[in-house]
Amino acid sequence: MNSIEAEKKKLWRYMPLISLLGFLQTRELRFSRADKFEDTQEGYVGLEALLSTVPPELHEKAKQALHRQNLECFVSCWHLSSSESLAMWKIYGANAFSVAVVSNVGKVISACHDYCADLSAAGMFGEVVYDNYVSDGTLNVQALGLPFGYKELPISKSILTLFMKAKAFSYEQEWRVVLNEKSVSEPAIRVPIGDIEEFVEHVYVSPEAPDWMVSSIGSLVRDQFGLSRISVSKSPLAKHFGI
Template identity: 25%
Template sequence: MKPSLCSEQFRMPWPDHRTVFPFITHSDLKMPGPDTVLWRYMDLTKLLDILGNQCLHFTRIDKFEDPFEGVAPRKALEGLSRRVPASDLEEVLQIRRRTHALCWHANKTESAAMWRLYLSSNEGIAIKTTAQRLQESLQLSPPEDKALFIAEVEYIDHDDEALFLENFLKWATFKRKSFEHEREVRLMRVADHNELGDDFVYRPRINVSTLIESICIGPLVPKWVGDVIEQAISKYGNFKIERSELGDDPTYISRFIEDLQAGRHPTEENSQPGGNATSDPT
């Protein structure tokens, strides 16, 4: 029997892949540097699931809110349709039903936009890590250890004539330009045919202490709720917990006003945290 396009020509790993345990990389995918700072925004329930079960929850990309997730660029699809049988093409188009992903936000600092976008309540939490810590935290056994890809998401126009790509995993890293603010890094896995179905869930085990550099409590979380969250987290280990700085008042302003009212010249030292400047004696 002739092997299908999806099971042979599009099977992983491709000939030019290389393995950076536990990730497989490919020349078409842009892998983040090991020191890339990553954030995962979530509610308390999802955090406790990670801490309690010591695993990460992947979602099938066709279940994501954006209907363009995993969809081939138009020119790539047109090119394939001229060269492969319809039955094989249909199988390739279904690859988005087999691709599971876990999405992270790449940023050196917390993001006000991400707090607003991905949290349905005022009890938001974010895990801060790095690409290297994420890699080292995964506890995988063969053949699962050769099944994960990590890549930076590219923000494109799906009608762009320059995009003539036939790498279906690359399609899973495309999002529309309207989502550029997400600055997403995506951890991905393509399920085997025997793992298909709406009830299949991919939850690889991790070492949470290795994964988590710190846990940040959201800017809209009331102090007493933050205290309860810290107590809940402490049951699972000694994690570094920080409160978001986005809700802090600019205290240097009040000091500046106090100086003015007292007849003092507001100095850089008084008006900026950590300043070392001295006042002008004149």
């Protein structure tokens, strides 16, 4: 697959309606600091894999780097798929007041690249690995994109562990961007996305939502926020719920 085809891959963010309204208002992506994730093993699942690729005398240094990176790295998580997922609706859109925002790899990368170019920040993006963390003595992260950012700042090898998760999470089919910004102490950072009508390809409303809610959300997007080019419709999976 060439880079143009890769950039056109669909990305999905399942979220409560209130999060959509905040996104439309700020026109920014929220990146959570890695140590603030609900999964307490975030960034640590790949520790053993990381240590297996460095000399024993560097193990303690690698462990320290891993702990430090979770205080300096900020993550935006997406579902990578050509179509919507019923499982993701059930987990991340747990009620009728939920939506899924669709964009693509190229648009998310572009927004992050612009952000890093304006600041002393750097980042990396790609698919999460759920098993076989080490291949031929190196970390198995072939799906990752090249580092990007301010003057192509060097990225610590330990950051690759933020692209490793337990196999139990493989249903997420996660694609993520990790930004490394040492000067920030806040629990999250926000990345402007530019033209939101270009960034958002579609907004799907929960398959369990009543029709009046779908219509109301469409009116909000179109009239309240003035975003007439963003299509809003009910999830095609609604037929599985008999609604």
